[in-house]
Amino acid sequence: MKSLLNNIKSRFSIKDVTEQRSNLVFIDVARESAVPLITYLRDYEGMTHLVLLTAADWIEENEFQLTYLLNNPEQKFDIGVRVRISREKATMETAHHLWEQVATYQRELKEMFGIDFPGSPGVDKPFILEGWDDLPPYRRDFDTKKYSEDTYFPRPGRESNDPAEYMKKKMYPNEK
């Protein structure tokens, strides 16, 4: 792992390295280095298996974070390549040419976070949400509760009470 890290540090602009466990390291890279780094790791460092591609919404910093989790099946360790992209212009270079299944992950991220991957096959096709017309639901500014309340009618007979209001009614109904 040490020599691997030295190899990539000399070739790519790495922002940060977090050694989570002896068999798991996270590498933060600048956006333009991400796909070249992943390609290098696949082709020269034995990280031949893509475990997953996922995103997180750092809304306070106005960024999304993409994590490409790669695995070296021979030496049995993982590397997570993390990259921050702007939340406003949420696009990222596609990586489907490296592994075919990346296209599926990218399609999911497009639907759930609204992150675009131009050129990724079928990226605009609905993934699991059909006829979705709201904010992408994994964005943190999507109000899940409000959506459920607006979209799904309550079962007939459902009724709730606000604890403070209810206590007033029961304990001091005549006071202001």
Next chain:
Amino acid sequence: MSLKDILSPFTAWKHVVKDPVTIKDPFTREAAERYRGFHKNDIETCIGCGTCEDICQNAAIDMVPVDGIETRDGDSGLRPMVDYGRCCWCALCVDVCTTNSLSLSNHYNWIDEDPDQFRYIPGVDKKEWDTNEKGWKKPEGNYELYDINRVKMEEQAPESRDDSFIEIVKGYSKEQALLEADRCVACGICTATCPAHMGIPEYIKAIRNDDLEEGLRILYDTNPLPEICGRICTHKCETVCSIGHKGDPISIRWLKRYIADQHPSDQYKEILGTRDIELNGKTVAIVGSGPSGLSAAYYLALLGYKCTIYEKLPEAGGMMRYGIPEYRLPYDQIDKDVNYILSLGVEIKTNTNIGTDITLEELQEQYDAVFAGTGLHMGRSTRVPGTDHQEVYQAVDLLRDVVLGKEIPVKENIVVIGGGNVAMDITRTLARLQKVKFGKVSIIATSLESEDIMPADREEVVEAREENATIIPGWGPTKIETEGEHLKGLHVVKCTSVFDEEGRFNPKFDEEQIDYFKGEMVVESIGQGMDISYFKGDIKENLKLDNRGRIIVNENFQSSIDWLFVGGDIIQGPDVIHGIANGHKAAIGIDKFLGEG
């Protein structure tokens, strides 16, 4: 079409002879140990705070009344009902539950043809998985969705405060207040317990939104003395705070102070919209400028009444000024609250004693209504032998004399009788004066009540000890030892219980266990009585009292004499926030009585 396409359906035939990969009978198969299945709720522990309902992103939970569960302080009486048509088993409700009463069993299969069966109240509607120990519980350790520890309040250290009257509590900074406000789950359980029913979750929300003007407006809706209450309120609200079940209750009192502290008083009228109040031509006299009188005056002034307060002492505030020591409540903070009320056109006549300087009858003639909130200022005596000695004092008298700037006869060794807040106030005040005069503290406070049931606020006892006062709970005074004009000490006997089975005051003693506390001065602080000698003649005759001598008032604090409203400590016992609350109610009552409300 390729040959593969034609042949591949036939390859499926090979599965006919293979064992299926699916499970034949999934209904008897137990789920994994921590599987998130149907809910369980420990109904006795749940307090109906509704936080589970609030966090549910699927709106799957309703808070519903349950037969046999009573609404009371600290418990709304409601319990969560889950709609499994919407539940997604995320278990956020379990993780946030303020009492840890809620959990999920690992039971996941349940068939019924009636869809309404899938809405039920866990713990109330009996289910077979109620006793299932497996499933999802909030993980142990420090996994919490909110901070269970309160933001620590900075205070003057004992050694830097024990010889002066500087304020001990420093108040929250903005960062601290935001963090503390963030711990609140806004359940609102506290509101019912606050005597003034303040909008507590609402003003805490205003802090979170950093909208402190809104915060001030919410405070003044129900409490016109926020600087004062933000410091010395007995904060009953905090005793029922849902967050207190697993950690420290929210510092509601300090957050109130934080809001009030942020606004200079010259902005109040602007913020509270009280620049132009139209007078309605009616007048009200208020006797006493304690919390109830000030509160009545404030809410009456808002309604357009011209109020005049009559105060016996040189300055406004009643017990808040003349009973509570400055290290807990600095005078300038009292002035801030009081001056704002006066700025609304409320007049105050100080050094004016009702009964001697002006009579109640005269007030009746001059005003449309009268509110009397004259408080409890007469210290009660234990009446044990020796109490008539000249070195036996009443706590309330001494506390008043300190504020009036009179000479206090501080002795080198002092014994205080009493275990309430007033007893702690006088103990700590005299300890400071001893420190200044003798360079050391030698004061013992002893109460009938044992430590666990001492009526004083816990922090008062702790802080008194930090200041080197000795607190010895659980003893009853029997005799004060005197020798001519000198006082020698106090004899005590062990008190084994204070209240009887019915909860009545009926102390029991163990005569075998006795002790003796040396001292040259004894201060009694076992409670205060009222002085209503200003009710004379017809008024006295017509004023209805109950069989224990207390003035009878209706829910508007109107007495049996229709123009006379009475409130504050003489009606509800010594407590600032109760006084504020009933002054407010009396103001509404007076407004009704005078035909304006």
